[in-house]
Structures are given as C-alpha cells and as structure tokens.
Amino acid sequence: MINGQTVLYAIIGNPVEHSLSPILHNGAFRRMGLNAAYLAFKVRDLEDALRGIRGLGIQGVSVTLPFKTKVIPFLDDVEEVAREIRAVNTIVNQRGRMIGYNTDWHGALEALEEKIDLRGKRVLLLGAGGAARAIAFGLKRRDCQVTLSNRTVERGKALANELGFLYRPWLSIEEMEEDVLINTTSVGMSPHDEESPVPKKVLKEGMTVMDIVYRPLRTKLLREAEERGSLTINGLEMLARQGAAQLEIWTGRRPDIGEIKEDLYRALAIGINREEND
Numbered sequence: 001m002i003n004g005q006t007v008l009y010a011i012i013g014n015p016v017e018h019s020l021s022p023i024l025h026n027g028a029f030r031r032m033g034l035n036a037a038y039l040a041f042k043v044r045d046l047e048d049a050l051r052g053i054r055g056l057g058i059q060g061v062s063v064t065l066p067f068k069t070k071v072i073p074f075l076d077d078v079e080e081v082a083r084e085i086r087a088v089n090t091i092v093n094q095r096g097r098m099i100g101y102n103t104d105w106h107g108a109l110e111a112l113e114e115k116i117d118l119r120g121k122r123v124l125l126l127g128a129g130g131a132a133r134a135i136a137f138g139l140k141r142r143d144c145q146v147t148l149s150n151r152t153v154e155r156g157k158a159l160a161n162e163l164g165f166l167y168r169p170w171l172s173i174e175e176m177e178e179d180v181l182i183n184t185t186s187v188g189m190s191p192h193d194e195e196s197p198v199p200k201k202v203l204k205e206g207m208t209v210m211d212i213v214y215r216p217l218r219t220k221l222l223r224e225a226e227e228r229g230s231l232t233i234n235g236l237e238m239l240a241r242q243g244a245a246q247l248e249i250w251t252g253r254r255p256d257i258g259e260i261k262e263d264l265y266r267a268l269a270i271g272i273n274r275e276e277n278d
C-alpha cells in the first residue's frame with residue numbers, strides 16, 4: 001500500500017518502457033516487506049532529472065542507456081570499479097549526496113560463478129560495448145585469460161589493450177580453445193532470433209556459454225550450445241543478479257534470487273504472448 005511513508009526508487013533511461021527493472025524491484029520490495037515503490041522515468045535532460053532526484057529525495061536510482069557514462073560527472077562520489085568501467089548503473093542518494101556504483105559486472109560474475117570456478121579460466125568475450133566493458137573488468141579481477149572479439153576492430157582492440165587481453169578478429173572463430181564463451185553483443189536478439197555470433201561447431205561439451213541477450217531467453221547460441229552439450233547461462237541470470245546487488249546496496253538486505261527470476265520469467269512470458277496477440 002502506497003502511503004505517506006513510501007520510499008521511492010526509480011530507473012532513469014531513454015527508452016525505459018520495456019525495462020524489466022520495475023517488475024524486478026517492486027516484486028522484491030513486496031516480498032521483503034518494505035514500504036517502497038520503484039518507477040521508470042524516461043529522461044530527456046539528465047541534469048534536470050538528477051536535480052529532481054535530489055530535490056524529491058528519491059532514495060536509489062538505476063541508470064540505463066544512454067546515461068551510464070554521462071551520469072558520472074554529476075555524482076558526488078563513484079566507487080572505484082565503476083570509475084574504472086566508466087559506467088554507473090546504480091545510484092544511492094544519501095541525504096542529497098549521490099554515490100555511483102556498478103552492479104553489472106557483479107551480476108555477470110555471480111551468474112558465472114554459480115556454475116563454474118572462474119579463476120584462471122580462458123574466456124572468449126564477444127563485444128566491446130558497455131556490457132562487455134563491465135564484464136571485462138570483472139574477468140580481469142578473477143585473473144581470467146581473456147580473448148576479446150568485436151565487429152568493429154578499433155573498438156575491440158582499444159578495450160583489449162586497456163585490459164591486457166588478446167584480440168581476435170570478428171567472424172574468424174572457426175575453432176575455440178577457451179573454456180568459457182560470453183556473448184555481450186546484440187546478435188541473436190529479437191527479431192534476429194535466427195542469428196548466432198559463432199558457428200555451432202565451435203561449441204563443445206565441457207564449455208560454459210553465457211548470453212546476456214534475454215529476448216528471446218533461449219537464443220540460437222544457447223540452443224546450439226545445449227545441443228552440443230555445453231553448460232548454458234541465459235540473460236536473465238545477469239539481469240536478476242545485477243538487480244539483487246542494487247537492492248542490497250539500497251536496503252542492506254539480500255533479496256531471494258530464485259523469486260526474482262520467477263518474476264522475470266513470468267514477465268517475459270506475458271510480454272511474448274502480448275506481442276503475439278497484438
């Protein structure tokens with residue numbers, strides 16, 4: 001029940017209409033018995049939005065595209081790893097003092113480490129955008145031996161060089177020696193469901209394949225990985241865990257991941273049905 005004591009949290013981005021974060025956070029608040037609500041704000045002027053957040057005392061904010069990097073100069077403090085990644089996806093408003101964090105890398109690593117021990121593993125990381133950058137810094141912290149591949153050579157090489165990773169040209173993946181494959185590109189995302197970033201033959205038993213795409217949930221990459229006997233991790237795992245880490249920063253309490261995932265699965269299933277009905 002929303003009343004005079006309800007604490008407000010929000011996501012800022014543009015677009016935000018299809019964000020699953022309101023479902024994730026409102027469901028968790030309800031189960032945690034917190035008098036809190038979470039709304040999505042489509043932001044046109046970032047500086048105005050941040051002034052509003054301070055002025056209204058919105059307690060915590062998720063930041064999504066295109067503001068994850070742009071928001072940094074407006075904050076009072078930014079944790080070290082978020083500064084390295086150069087992206088903030090979480091803000092805490094401590095009585096007007098705005099502090100930035102990044103939970104994306106955390107979410108991805110937790111999803112992987114639930115299944116495998118990452119230390120020292122050989123990883124092929126596909127992509128060099130914001131998500132790749134967050135995951136790359138996480139992998140670096142676990143001393144993984146990473147090879148990075150990206151369609152745009154300069155962008156891929158720049159990120160690989162920054163972290164001391166090897167670079168491999170895009171579409172040259174005919175063979176894979178790595179133990180782990182992580183797709184952070186949008187290849188395979190709806191409506192391009194029939195695309196995969198790598199040929200099926202490179203996927204093997206004993207490999208772990210993670211896709212951060214969650215529309216569709218079973219991407220072609222993950223379907224083929226399953227068929228080849230690889231261990232698979234879908235895009236909801238990272239999404240659920242980056243959100244859980246946000247909740248922990250905001251409330252000091254760890255929500256139940258299983259219940260968050262159930263909410264997200266249900267939301268995606270309804271979304272898909274709705275699209276089919278429209």
Ligand code: ATR
Nearest residue numbers: 127128129130131132150151152155184185186187
């Ligand atoms: P995000 O912040 O969500 O990671 P992004 O910064 O737009 O998004 O990055 C998207 C990634 O997907 C990039 O690595 C992009 O490759 P480029 O650097 O060459 O643009 C990759 N990507 C998108 N569409 C692709 C496609 N059709 N084939 C290969 N890579 C693609």
